[in-house]
Amino acid sequence: MRDLPFRIIVGAFGCVLALLVLAIGVELTRQSWLSIQKFGFHFWTTDTWDPVAGQFGALPFIWGTLYSSLLALAIAAPVALGIAIFVSELCPAWLQTPLVFLTELLAAIPSIVYGLWGIFVLVPAIRALEIWMPEPLRAIPLLSGPPLGVGMLAAGVILAVMIVPFTSAVAREVLQTVPAAQREGAYALGATRFEAIRAALFYARTGIIGSIMLGFGRALGETMAVTMVIGNNPQVSASLFAPQYTMAAVVANEFTEASDELYLHALVEIGLVLFVITLVVNAGSRLLIWGLGRSGRTRPSRVADVEASAA
Amino acid sequence: MRSLVAISLLTATFAACGGGTQQPPAATGNATAAARIQINGAGATFPYPIYSKWFSEYNKLHPNVEINYQSIGSGGGIRQVTAQTVFFGATDGPMTDEQLTSAPGPVLHFPTVLGAVVPIYNLPGLAQDLKFSGPVLADIYLGRIKKWNDRAIAGLNPGVTLPATDITVVHRSDGSGTTFIYVDYLSKVSPDFKSKVGVNTSVNWPVGVGGKGNEGVSGMVSQTPGSIGYVELIYALQNKISFGAVQNIAGEFIKATPEGVTKAAAGATVPDDFRVSITNAPGAGAYPISSFTWLLMFEKPADKDKAKVMVDFVKWALTDGQAFATELGYAPLPDAVVKKELAAVERITIS
Numbered sequence: 001m002r003d004l005p006f007r008i009i010v011g012a013f014g015c016v017l018a019l020l021v022l023a024i025g026v027e028l029t030r031q032s033w034l035s036i037q038k039f040g041f042h043f044w045t046t047d048t049w050d051p052v053a054g055q056f057g058a059l060p061f062i063w064g065t066l067y068s069s070l071l072a073l074a075i076a077a078p079v080a081l082g083i084a085i086f087v088s089e090l091c092p093a094w095l096q097t098p099l100v101f102l103t104e105l106l107a108a109i110p111s112i113v114y115g116l117w118g119i120f121v122l123v124p125a126i127r128a129l130e131i132w133m134p135e136p137l138r139a140i141p142l143l144s145g146p147p148l149g150v151g152m153l154a155a156g157v158i159l160a161v162m163i164v165p166f167t168s169a170v171a172r173e174v175l176q177t178v179p180a181a182q183r184e185g186a187y188a189l190g191a192t193r194f195e196a197i198r199a200a201l202f203y204a205r206t207g208i209i210g211s212i213m214l215g216f217g218r219a220l221g222e223t224m225a226v227t228m229v230i231g232n233n234p235q236v237s238a239s240l241f242a243p244q245y246t247m248a249a250v251v252a253n254e255f256t257e258a259s260d261e262l263y264l265h266a267l268v269e270i271g272l273v274l275f276v277i278t279l280v281v282n283a284g285s286r287l288l289i290w291g292l293g294r295s296g297r298t299r300p301s302r303v304a305d306v307e308a309s310a311a
Numbered sequence: 312m313r314s315l316v317a318i319s320l321l322t323a324t325f326a327a328c329g330g331g332t333q334q335p336p337a338a339t340g341n342a343t344a345a346a347r348i349q350i351n352g353a354g355a356t357f358p359y360p361i362y363s364k365w366f367s368e369y370n371k372l373h374p375n376v377e378i379n380y381q382s383i384g385s386g387g388g389i390r391q392v393t394a395q396t397v398f399f400g401a402t403d404g405p406m407t408d409e410q411l412t413s414a415p416g417p418v419l420h421f422p423t424v425l426g427a428v429v430p431i432y433n434l435p436g437l438a439q440d441l442k443f444s445g446p447v448l449a450d451i452y453l454g455r456i457k458k459w460n461d462r463a464i465a466g467l468n469p470g471v472t473l474p475a476t477d478i479t480v481v482h483r484s485d486g487s488g489t490t491f492i493y494v495d496y497l498s499k500v501s502p503d504f505k506s507k508v509g510v511n512t513s514v515n516w517p518v519g520v521g522g523k524g525n526e527g528v529s530g531m532v533s534q535t536p537g538s539i540g541y542v543e544l545i546y547a548l549q550n551k552i553s554f555g556a557v558q559n560i561a562g563e564f565i566k567a568t569p570e571g572v573t574k575a576a577a578g579a580t581v582p583d584d585f586r587v588s589i590t591n592a593p594g595a596g597a598y599p600i601s602s603f604t605w606l607l608m609f610e611k612p613a614d615k616d617k618a619k620v621m622v623d624f625v626k627w628a629l630t631d632g633q634a635f636a637t638e639l640g641y642a643p644l645p646d647a648v649v650k651k652e653l654a655a656v657e658r659i660t661i662s
Contacts, residue, residue, distance in 0.1 A: 051486075052509030119530055127535070146477060148535065150520055232484030232521030243520040249484075253523065256384030257486025257512035259410065 174207030354388020354401030403488025445500030484521025
């Protein structure tokens, strides 16, 4: 008899979260209405951000956010996977705990500390690299621009350091859930150690992609450390050394001093755009994982299909 | 762990007892022993150090008055005072006519102290301070002057060997009253700057990189040879950062000091509502990149008790309070402005 109230209560808790997401979306839209009305879809495609003239476009910020996050992912994913594989498959037992502890310690450092480290260590190092780089290389668009130190590369590296602990921790957990039978089976078929690990990785691929997406989600929203090293210049540039800007950074930088309505609404709309992009990225990664899960287990899913059509 | 808790509990009790035994004499010393009044304000970050000093000093003189101030930024200060969520606001840029008409009642501006913005730069091996003029700074920030040995800079600095390196321009990335004062000055001295960039707490900079806060700008300048930036005078003084002199209307090159900033305010014509920019002010010895910072209050506040206390406080801040300005790196108001404000503060209805 107690079943029904229990169901209702638990169901309500489940709904709260969905409602919260909905409420955030509604409120962001409401608070950015002036800007949405004035600029419409052009907000996504124009690259002028001029608070004096009241002209606002989010393109440089969208570009900067996606560029820095993808760059961070490209740097962090191999490193994080390497750590996860080493810890779960190859590491001597006595080293395992300290290593896990140290990587997870990185996750506990506040982002402002990363930012300061970026300003005082990473940025001068990148500037030295830029100055050292021979002229012909610097002519490539990817590496062009004055040697400032701050810019996209600094932001990408700092984000990579920040997301490695998350990605590696989740990937390690996933690898540890791979049944021993998988590895034993591989060895039984005469696989080398490398091949056995590859089999385990293949088995765990959906979880590993999930761990990478988790890191990507975090990189998209990171604010403080990025704004301290990216140079905060709203421009769309392919160069790793050019100062650029991200969505989270511009909101954090300009929100407190924005006094006129349209400016404020444009800043909130940046928040809305970030919200939408985060949702799309997460939905995309869900779909990817779901798709992989289906194609990987061909036979069971076919059985499921038959069952579904029978029902 | 348990003993630690016990100790902290003990000290807390002692502290409470100590406070209890000391409180009565202080209260009786202040014969009126009026009811405790709490007033909340919010706004600009630039005057926060002196405001918190003032509020704590004023609390020593009047233990029943407690004024809280949140330094959330000028924009936030204007918004909160307009929405009447705080009793007073504070801003580094005066409210616009549009903002004033959208407020629920007439809002008055009261200049409290003065601040200034100084150009900082990083040229290794330079023996003396550089001199700048407004148009040269504007052209650097427009990206027109690209090298340090440009004829325009060299012309202002005879006898100084300037390197042929590129100028790296650094500006604030966060919205800031400092930026407002700086671009307000550049817009006054350069019509091109006014039409291409304009005046606001954040602007669309044609060149350069953005650093977050005074510390972000000074950090980037100190690390990048060949760079130029701008920070608040108070920040440069406290951190012993060397900065350049700027030419005023009278043609003098002035290195910013609190006295030079006060002279700029004395030279400017101050209107009755005190909403005035004093950048590029005339007068001998006036430093050209100077500005007031303002308190915002309603002319007819609903809470008369708080209004009375606030009026008393403003009178104190304008007179005795000015003595704290210089030690904290701000410039005190000139006497003429103080006199005018003491008359204006009477307009606030307190009964």
